Amino acid sequence: MSIQLNHISKSYKKVKAVQNISFTVEPGELFGLIGPDGAGKTTIFRILTTLLIPDNGSASVAGFDVVKDYKAIRNAVGYMPGRFSLYQDLTVEENLTFFATIFGTTIEENYDLIEDIYIQIAPFKDRRAGKLSGGMKQKLALCCALIHKPKVLFLDEPTTGVDPVSRKEFWEMLKRLQQKGITILVSTPYMDEAALCDRIALIQDGEILEIDTPEAIVNKFPKTIFNVSADNMYKLIQSLQNYEHLYSVFPFGEFVHYTDKRNFFEVAELKSYLKKTGLTDIYIETTQPNIEDAFMELAK
């Protein structure tokens, strides 16, 4: 096991940040912690990277105990914190040299691991980190987290605030790092990114709702989902909320996702109800559930 948590809990005074969390991450796995702001993701990262001591439970990373063997863990892992980890006034090259030096290595020694990523920011190597775009900062922070060849990489919300193209590129980079044998624990509030992980833990209010592969989580969804749209989105949601057979409704892009309490029903009946409430241009079609639907169902 590369990462193992057994019944970990942590509170900040009265706030129970994480409660009784247990999961394992296998060597070479890309594992995602998926949950909204405040779910407890950063607290889990801080415990696993030895920056915070848990109140209860035990955890190990790369075979080392997070409390007893904290020094060994710090050498074995790379950590890209959610909030900015770079020195704004140092240049790209100076930041990378700094991180290499504190780990007793050099950029040249481990260049093969970061090459793919570094060549994208190399044209800006003399630019101060504070003057880089969001996507560039993120690439530099990843290089800094990798420069000492860690066995396990921790990435806390690496794509928050990054444009969609850079987000896609970032996930492609993670897949390549995984192929080089690095175990990766990544957190994200973006449900679409969950599908790119080998396995995910859905987390809310400090508790794990479900752990499985993204496919298995979606396949367990118990209801048929309908994409519904009409001329007035706000009124559509209100009408559906007042429908006696409603099970759940929530906005999803240009549609709302609707599920019905009944296992079988005529779509025409729902359409005629919506028409009676004054809506026009009504569209209803079944659709596949996704991780967000599964999360909403489990979080109910």
Ligand SMILES: Nc1ncnc2c1ncn2[C@@H]1O[C@H](COP(=O)(O)OP(=O)(O)OP(=O)(O)O)[C@@H](O)[C@H]1O
């Ligand atoms: N130092 C602290 N003191 C008090 N409460 C804290 C502290 N750090 C986190 N919390 C609270 O603990 C809970 C979990 O926070 P945590 O940062 O672990 O969640 P998160 O999923 O990483 O969310 P975010 O993306 O917002 O950081 C939240 O309710 C948060 O407000």
